Amino acid sequence: MNKKKIIIVATLVGLVGSAVAAEASGVLEKVSGLVRSDITVKVDGQNTSMKPVFINGQAYLPAKSEAAALGYDVIYSAKDKSLSLTSKNQDSGEEAQFIMLSGIIQGVKPLDNGAYQLDVVGRGTNKWVILTVDKDTVLTDSTGKSADVSKLKAGTELIAEYGPVMTMSYPGQSHAAKVTLGSERLIKEEAIQSVKHTDDGWQVTLGVAKDGDASSSIVLNAGKETSVIDAEGQPVTWESLKAGDKVRAYYGPEMTKSIPPISPLFYLVALGDKAADSLAPAAVSEFRTLAWSKLPEGQESHLKTKKDEAEVKLVNAADSGVMAATDEAKKLLETAKANGSKLVTVTYQTDQDELLGPLTVVFDLDSKAFIGYNIRK
Numbered sequence: 001m002n003k004k005k006i007i008i009v010a011t012l013v014g015l016v017g018s019a020v021a022a023e024a025s026g027v028l029e030k031v032s033g034l035v036r037s038d039i040t041v042k043v044d045g046q047n048t049s050m051k052p053v054f055i056n057g058q059a060y061l062p063a064k065s066e067a068a069a070l071g072y073d074v075i076y077s078a079k080d081k082s083l084s085l086t087s088k089n090q091d092s093g094e095e096a097q098f099i100m101l102s103g104i105i106q107g108v109k110p111l112d113n114g115a116y117q118l119d120v121v122g123r124g125t126n127k128w129v130i131l132t133v134d135k136d137t138v139l140t141d142s143t144g145k146s147a148d149v150s151k152l153k154a155g156t157e158l159i160a161e162y163g164p165v166m167t168m169s170y171p172g173q174s175h176a177a178k179v180t181l182g183s184e185r186l187i188k189e190e191a192i193q194s195v196k197h198t199d200d201g202w203q204v205t206l207g208v209a210k211d212g213d214a215s216s217s218i219v220l221n222a223g224k225e226t227s228v229i230d231a232e233g234q235p236v237t238w239e240s241l242k243a244g245d246k247v248r249a250y251y252g253p254e255m256t257k258s259i260p261p262i263s264p265l266f267y268l269v270a271l272g273d274k275a276a277d278s279l280a281p282a283a284v285s286e287f288r289t290l291a292w293s294k295l296p297e298g299q300e301s302h303l304k305t306k307k308d309e310a311e312v313k314l315v316n317a318a319d320s321g322v323m324a325a326t327d328e329a330k331k332l333l334e335t336a337k338a339n340g341s342k343l344v345t346v347t348y349q350t351d352q353d354e355l356l357g358p359l360t361v362v363f364d365l366d367s368k369a370f371i372g373y374n375i376r377k
Contacts, residue, residue: 033060033168053168060168098161098177099125103233104185104250104267105156107281110308116152118176119281120160121269127233130173131162138178147181154282155250157182157266171232185250185266189280190217190366192245195238201226202238204268205260206249208366220251220265228268236270246271248280279344284312286368291346291361294370299359305348314342314365322362325372332364333371341365345374 033055041050041061053060103122110116115134121127133139133152141147159180166172190206193216197203201223207216222228228236241247250267279287285308292307305311317336320343324330336343342365347358360374 055168055170060166060172062168097164099163099166099174101126101129101158101160101162103127103158103160105152105154105158106269107154107285108152109281116149117173118152118158118179120158121229121231121233121267123227126166126172127229128171128231129162129166130169130171131160131176131179132173133176133179137176140178140180142180142182151181153184154280154285155185155187157185184253186252186263187248187250187280187282188218189246189248189271189283192241192243192247194243195241197238204241204247204249204265206247207260216260218249218251218255218260219262220249220268221262222265222268226265226268228270230270236268241270279312279314287312287344287346287363290363290368290370291348294361295348295359296373299350302350302352303348303359304350311345311347313345313347315345317341317343320345320362321374322360323372323375325370329369329371332367332369336364343371344368 033053035051035053037051039052041048041052050061101120101122101124103120103124105118105120107119108116109119111132113134115132118131118133120129120131133149139147139149139151141151159182160176161178162174162176166174188206190208193205193207195202195204198221200221203219203221205216205219207218222238228238228241230236248269248271249265250269251265252263255261255263288308288310291310295303317333318340320333322333322343324333333343335341344363344365345360346363347360350356350359356376359376362371362374363369364371
């Protein structure tokens with residue numbers, strides 16, 4: 001069976017890095033890159049006029065030109081905001097060369113057209129991608145049986161075949177031709193209390209600080225199967241991790257009944273400086289759901305913001321304008337302010353904003369407990 005391949009030949013040694021600025025949504029990305037006119041792009045050994053753009057050290061090609069070279073027609077739907085690739089050689093026995101990725105789902109976003117966008121990091125040519133799963137995607141479990149889209153959850157491992165065409169964004173976005181779902185892992189996003197080398201690999205303890213005292217929540221054992229990466233899927237060394245670093249762990253689901261429990265670790269995402277100002281996609285979705293359940297009675301009819309479009313932010317507890325809803329929430333707020341902790345705000349635009357200002361629901365970051373509402377005008 002013939003497969004079409006893209007060959008990129010560098011005529012100069014070395015690649016020039018580029019800066020990338022990403023919006024908070026995680027889906028729309030504003031990027032800057034470098035067009036390399038000194039690099040020749042060949043398809044099946046034939047020169048093309050395409051010039052690659054290098055973004056964060058990776059080569060990207062124009063979707064329309066690349067698809068045409070590979071035997072595809074590209075159709076853009078402004079209504080669905082989607083790119084559709086249709087093979088020109090469906091009956092010629094030719095097959096596209098898909099890109100492979102073995103990784104874990106960080107977040108799932110449903111689209112208006114019934115498709116889903118998966119935020120995935122892992123091992124492959126591209127270590128961080130946004131994949132679209134729709135009716136044309138073959139979705140199976142690890143045994144090869146057909147799987148339902150309800151199984152697409154943050155923390156689920158997968159093997160994906162996608163492309164060969166990707167958008168020129170960072171991370172790249174592409175259509176998933178086939179997704180094989182694996183084990184569903186538990187997720188915990190906390191600070192490292194300790195990390196040490198063991199005879200079998202590494203051991204990391206996570207926990208939270210309450211009332212000035214450190215409390216360990218779980219001990220995670222890492223082995224050869226564990227991947228330690230940053231938020232963009234790039235490898236991170238164990239030696240660079242230290243106490244106080246914010247991480248997101250994908251572990252289990254098996255755990256001991258000890259206190260704290262012990263569990264195997266599969267993916268550890270070092271959040272670095274971004275941890276102070278951003279939440280993981282799965283956490284954003286969770287807080288939106290929590291906030292929706294805490295809307296004041298009668299306010300739903302005034303909302304102009306949809307449930308899954310509410311703005312979610314991390315704020316300093318000391319700077320918040322929240323009015324505690326209960327005495328218990330007031331104590332929690334005072335503790336958060338004393339410890340310099342963060343709160344999570346979920347904000348909705350309403351038809352009363354001109355008079356009262358937007359509606360903001362506030363939660364404690366660590367416990368996810370409801371605190372109250374920001375004071376409106």
